[in-house]
Amino acid sequence: MYIFDHVRVTPDKQIGRHNQPGYELDYIITGRGTRTLGNVSEPFQEGEVVLVPPEVTHQWVFDPEAVDRGGCIENISFHFPSTFPEELAGVFPELSDRMLRLKNLTEAVLYKGDARERLVQLLIELSNTAPGARSAGVVSLMSEMADLSDTVQVSSFSKLTNAEKRLDRIRVYVRCNYARKITIDDISSYVGMNRTSFCAFYKKETGKTFVTALNEFRLEMAAELLCNHPELPVSAVAESVGFESIPHFTRCFTRWKGISPGKWRCKRG
Numbered sequence: 339m340y341i342f343d344h345v346r347v348t349p350d351k352q353i354g355r356h357n358q359p360g361y362e363l364d365y366i367i368t369g370r371g372t373r374t375l376g377n378v379s380e381p382f383q384e385g386e387v388v389l390v391p392p393e394v395t396h397q398w399v400f401d402p403e404a405v406d407r408g409g410c411i412e413n414i415s416f417h418f419p420s421t422f423p424e425e426l427a428g429v430f431p432e433l434s435d436r437m438l439r440l441k442n443l444t445e446a447v448l449y450k451g452d453a454r455e456r457l458v459q460l461l462i463e464l465s466n467t468a469p470g471a472r473s474a475g476v477v478s479l480m481s482e483m484a485d486l487s488d489t490v491q492v493s494s495f496s497k498l499t500n501a502e503k504r505l506d507r508i509r510v511y512v513r514c515n516y517a518r519k520i521t522i523d524d525i526s527s528y529v530g531m532n533r534t535s536f537c538a539f540y541k542k543e544t545g546k547t548f549v550t551a552l553n554e555f556r557l558e559m560a561a562e563l564l565c566n567h568p569e570l571p572v573s574a575v576a577e578s579v580g581f582e583s584i585p586h587f588t589r590c591f592t593r594w595k596g597i598s599p600g601k602w603r604c605k606r607g
Contacts, residue, residue: 339418339419339422339425340416340417340418340419340422340476341415341416341417341418342414342415342416342417342464342465342469342472342476343414343415343416343417344412344413344414344465345412345413345414345415346368346406346408346410346411346412347410347411348405348409348410348411349369349371349400349401349402349405349410349411350402350562352397352398352399352400352411353397353509353510353513353514354397354509354513355374355395355396355397355506356395356396356397356506356507356509356510357392357393357394357395357396357503357506358392358393358417359392359393359419359420360392360417360418360419360420360422361389361390361391361392361417361418361419361420361422361440362389362390362396362415362416362417363387363388363389363390363415363416363417363457363461363479363483364386364387364388364389364390364398364413364414364415365386365387365413365414365415365457365458365461366382366383366384366385366386366387366398366411366413367384367385367412367413367414368384368404368405368406368410368411368412368413369384369400369401369404369405369411369412369413370382370383370384370400370401370404371398371399371400371401371404372398372399373388373396373397373398373399373492374395374396374397374399375388375390375394375395375396375446375492375493375494376394376395376396376445376446376493376494377493377494378492378493378494380492382398384404385454385458386448387448387449387454387457387458387461388446388447388448388449388492389443389446389447389449389483389489390446390493391440391443391444391445391446392420394444394445394446394493395506396446396493398413414461414462414465416461416464416479418480420441422480423437423438423440423441423480423484424437424441426477426480430477433477433480433481433484436480436481436484436485437480437484439484439486440480440483440484443486445491445492445493445494446491446492446493447486447489447490447491447492448489448490448491448492449488449489450488450489450490451488452488453482453485453487453488453489454488456482457479457482457483460475460478460479460482461479463475464476464479501539501543504529504539505543505544507528507529508525508528508529508540508548511525511528511529512525512551512552512555513555516552516555516556516559516579516580517578517579517580518580519580519582520552520580522536522537522548522549525548536548552580553590554594556579556580556581557579557590557591557594559579560575560576560579560581560587560591560599561591561595561602563575563578563579564599564602564603565603568603572584572587572588572599572600572603575599576588576599587599
């Protein structure tokens, strides 16, 4: 029904521009950079709390220098489906008016003042609560979130074409699943297409095959691991980014960089 996610990752691991059918509440604990919400791009700072309603395209691009001592950014995200406010109002009628405000929200908003402080406190408390014991905290969070009196609009709605939405879903799927085996049947089913239609669609929209794009992304992830984790053998790097065959990984990497993974690592080091 809802997803609570407290992550600490390197800046490059953030998902690119995308939209989704549900809501997303984001609290930036560590990091700064530029956020794009719809057609609006603005700087953001740590401490911000932003609510993104359904279908609004969004992306946070983090400054690689604004990280903690471990080189990471940190944020808490709370995702819930578009039907959740209505379902909650059915269980708690006293929240009906507040949940209606959420249902009517069409632009992303930034919380300010006491409203931001209350949401931050609730998010931190939820982060420290076992998943099975979060129900009461989630109800309180939803109630506070629906108080939009101390917010400012930070987006201008940008509606994607169906093709752009599908490509966004593909990008998110790849970023979340590249480390495991991904077949054409997997990804085509995920975006609601048959195998033949998917392959034709992807080639038309991007100019390359899906397998080529997937391997390019995996190679980019492998290059980061080779550079940042010298303790990992090349075989472990290959397996961790989804290559099942070490020789195939080596051939692909050598074609991409013009040098073998091991030699590239030595050169970079």
